[in-house]
Amino acid sequence: MSQGYFITGTDTGIGKTWSTISLMQYFKNQGQTVLGMKPIASGCDQVDGCLRNEDALLIQRQASLILPYEDVNPYAFALAVSPHIAAEQAGVEIDLDNIVEKYQQIEKLADVVLVEGVGGWLVPLNAQEDVADLALKLDLPVIVVVGIRLGCINQAKLTFAAIQQSGVQCHGWIASCIDREMLMLDENIQTLCQSTEMPLLAVLSYMEKLDPECFSREVRAKL
Template identity: 40%
Template structure:
């Protein structure tokens, strides 16, 4: 199976936007890229998550494929293990792996977006490291560019490597339009992370993932 697992230095750093931009960039290169957000927390109607919708739109998927994109859907937009407990459920990886196998049969290059940061509890015995291990794909890390990003990025990259994954690249996500010393922080990340920068997404109050695809170089992911 080919693809990448997209994680972030925190929640709210732009993983979905970066994943959508990656999908557009890959598809522009002729790659049959498809998304998964295997576990999503936040669906008040109980049917679909907004991030799932965005990912499906980026890959031109129909609504009938929502269950394969997000096999585990939780109602409340809170920590997934807490959301599951409130619903009287326990998150397992069985439906995730089943959906993954269906995508594998279709020969898709998967862009798998994790939930929250790299090490978020999913149940009493599982966390998002286990989720990433179920896919066993190289990891792309989205760095939320704001005060504190150097520490968060270096700690996350260290955890990724400690758990035996390959950090295939990182994407800067400009979440703070007023960030001081932004370029100097990006330079420090380039020097210290030991993985290629796939691009830096500029800040926008209404970002367009298709347009932002031009900011990314996915060559590193295809070699």
């Protein structure tokens, strides 16, 4: 059976996809076959008559095997809004069991499967369930991506506490340096290290362009 990880974050737009891609490259460099999923995506574009998400396409291309797009991203929505609203507007209900079934099919094909969540830990997915419920149903250890910018300490500590309360296993966290002008960058990261027992897995430096090979070398803890 493959090893899986669920990638969540402190917010949207803080580097979850780039972190996922970097981790995929890290495992590929170890000679493992790697697949990825972004089960739910808002803000998709029409490509040849089908909705496609830029981040999901990156994950699809980074994989060791090319999966059908619908396996990587079963729920794609045009509106760039919270997924439960986007789904309602599209006349669709996000079924977490369907995502789990997709994952169970995919995990048979690879040594490692990374599943990227949407938004933050408590983003609603339907009327009753949120991202935390999806992680629980998948029963995967969680990796938290923290966007290092002003306000990140509060967001990270709230996210760490919510994950701990949910009872899932947290494998560690990644510092995603998304603000080029961030003051006291190292001090912020050190403060977060001191505020949680979750290990710091990687510090992903600020970059204008995604470089998975470079990022993969910044993974500092064994996965």
